[in-house]
Amino acid sequence: MLSKNTLKFIKSLQLKKFRKQEQSFFVEGAKNVTELLQSDFEVTHLLCTKKFVEENHHLLPKVGGSFYEVSQQELESLGTFQSNDTALAVAKTKSNETFELGSNEWVIALDDVRDPGNLGTIIRIADWYGIRKILISKESADIYNPKVLHASMGSFTRIQFFITDLANFFSKGNYPVYGAFLEGKNIYEVEFGSGGIILMGNESNGISPEVGKFVSQKITIPRFGQAESLNVAIATSIICDNVKRQEHIFSKSKK
Amino acid sequence: MLSKNTLKFIKSLQLKKFRKQEQSFFVEGAKNVTELLQSDFEVTHLLCTKKFVEENHHLLPKVGGSFYEVSQQELESLGTFQSNDTALAVAKTKSNETFELGSNEWVIALDDVRDPGNLGTIIRIADWYGIRKILISKESADIYNPKVLHASMGSFTRIQFFITDLANFFSKGNYPVYGAFLEGKNIYEVEFGSGGIILMGNESNGISPEVGKFVSQKITIPRFGQAESLNVAIATSIICDNVKRQEHIFSKSKK
Structure with missing residues (x-):
């Protein structure tokens, strides 16, 4: 009872x-x-x-x-x-262990993603593309918000989350950071290395200047029509797909 | 007043x-x-x-x-x-004109996409990728639902919608139809032609058997991790990106 x-x-x-x-x-x-x-x-x-x-x-x-x-x-x-x-x-809840970027590992970082539905959807996308770690700025939605967990469709159980001050975090390491901007290099032409951090920004304002200065490669999803922007979860999925596609094609061409 | x-x-x-x-x-x-x-x-x-x-x-x-x-x-x-x-x-509201698939034109068809947020997001994605026409089954969400229009972020003004019985529609033409299934050909290895119809199914049940029999190529987004599925709007964006990416690479290689 x-x-x-x-x-x-x-x-x-x-x-x-x-x-x-x-x-x-x-x-x-x-x-x-x-x-x-x-x-x-x-x-x-x-x-x-x-x-x-x-x-x-x-x-x-x-x-x-x-x-x-x-x-x-x-x-x-x-x-x-x-x-x-x-x-x-x-x-x-689980407490974070220390973050480590493995060799050939891809990780997502979220700078102030506020909408719980977007965060949950991004967790599901990460899990689809075999990404196991997500770095999340302190201003982002709470990963334990019921709406986040619901939108993740169970994928939250397979992802490690690191809630951190992203600018401070980036300042202490030397990571390849691919940041999504509207005026970066066309993702169809970017040579993604064998691992790194995919950085996505806030729904309205994108990546903040403090965090943006640690970006090593600005990247952009090419636009063929007239929509002003893409939703952040949609953009994350397209970038993950391009990264993994390149790995896939590369590993096939080596065979 | x-x-x-x-x-x-x-x-x-x-x-x-x-x-x-x-x-x-x-x-x-x-x-x-x-x-x-x-x-x-x-x-x-x-x-x-x-x-x-x-x-x-x-x-x-x-x-x-x-x-x-x-x-x-x-x-x-x-x-x-x-x-x-x-x-x-x-x-x-606008009434539909007669549908025509232009040469080298890509179009999206939605078989029973029920969630207004998904439909609105797909409209925005179509507009990003320069797709101007969407075929929508009668059971799908209403394009004039306020939630659909809101999620489309203005993109609904640039898309022509054709609400139709999809099985009946497909039976009367001979279109290249690329249908999203969980057990189709890897989209990284599909040779998309110069135009056709990208067909997406219902959130829970996918493409219905009646409509599925008109699919000329079953396609699948490769999975690298453990999530069971992707949201239909996310899947649409990834497929559109792969189609347009191939066009982009092809047109560059011709130069």
């Missing part, structure tokens, strides 16, 4: 302040909850309907904490989904 | 039923309204704040119908934006 205190605790995690204080967050819906249960996150609470139990009983032993079978109404009153007939799980 | 009837009329356009009946729609926000005023759409009403008038007085002569200076509160009560300190405009 769910106590009033547990209900209050879970509901409080809709706010960043309490997520930080409790070092906990929640995810909703079958896709995200099953991915969470298959990851190395420490799950402290699982609330789910009978339907979810029937379909996912093999995953239930992974719940380290408390397990509750609840009604759809109870789930909806706790989470942010308009309809949720499956599950909600609470897990402990 | 805005009459009660005008207010009621504009508010009714939030619903597809009334947009169809009145053959009218509205757009909100500075970006979309200024793009609308610069297009060949017939604008019947412009409601805007003093600020918008000051910044865009050169566009006001383009309003064929009624012009009203209103408060931010009035704008917000009529539209769907939480905050709108600029403008809202009503225009007449």
Whole structure:
């Protein structure tokens, strides 16, 4: 039986302040909850309907904490989904380890990406293209925001996040940084090296001047029509695709 | 002065039923309204704040119908934006002309894309890549839905839309149709011809079997990591980029 205190605790995690204080967050819906249960996150609470139990009983032993079978109404009153007939799980947030850029590794860095939907979509794109680390400026959306986790479609479980002051971070290393600008080199003609950092900027203002000065190569997606700009998640996907495409073509030509 | 009837009329356009009946729609926000005023759409009403008038007085002569200076509160009560300190405009919908695939022309076709945000984003991508026509199945989101228009960021003014029964449409022509599937040919290795139709499917179910049988080449975005799928707007952008990239490289190699 769910106590009033547990209900209050879970509901409080809709706010960043309490997520930080409790070092906990929640995810909703079958896709995200099953991915969470298959990851190395420490799950402290699982609330789910009978339907979810029937379909996912093999995953239930992974719940380290408390397990509750609840009604759809109870789930909806706790989470942010308009309809949720499956599950909600609470897990402990993870603290960052030290960032290291592996050899031949590609990483994404986000300078002030504010929209939770964009951040979540970028996490999903990173996971599609096999990118395992994302550097995120402190002003960006909170990775544990329910909207971010929802848009990531479970991919957040496979990505390491490093929340940092990007200018300070870049000043201490010597990384190949490919920054997306409107007036950079055409990505079709850029020779991407064997690894580096793909830097994307804010939805309205792009990459800030403080962070921009660490960019080693300004890059641009060529435009063939008249739209003024592309959404930041769309732009990220196109750049990742060009980087990986070049690797693919290069590795084939060596064979 | 805005009459009660005008207010009621504009508010009714939030619903597809009334947009169809009145053959009218509205757009909100500075970006979309200024793009609308610069297009060949017939604008019947412009409601805007003093600020918008000051910044865009050169566009006001383009309003064929009624012009009203209103408060931010009035704008917000009529539209769907939480905050709108600029403008809202009503225009007449356009009826489709007959579709024709030009030589060397690329067109997008959408089989049951339901999410208005996805449809709007795809319109913006088409406009970026110089694609001027989109074929849309009848089950897809309504192109005049305020959320679609908002996400398109003004690009809807530059695209021709053809709402049609796609299976029936394809059965009557002989088009090169490149359909996005999870088990098609790697887009990095597809030789896109000099024009054709890029077909994208529903968010959950992909391309329907009835429409899929008209696909001449199944294509797939290669996956390097573990995400199960990509959002349909993201996938559209990556495919458009690969098509245009090939054209670009080809035209350079001919020089």
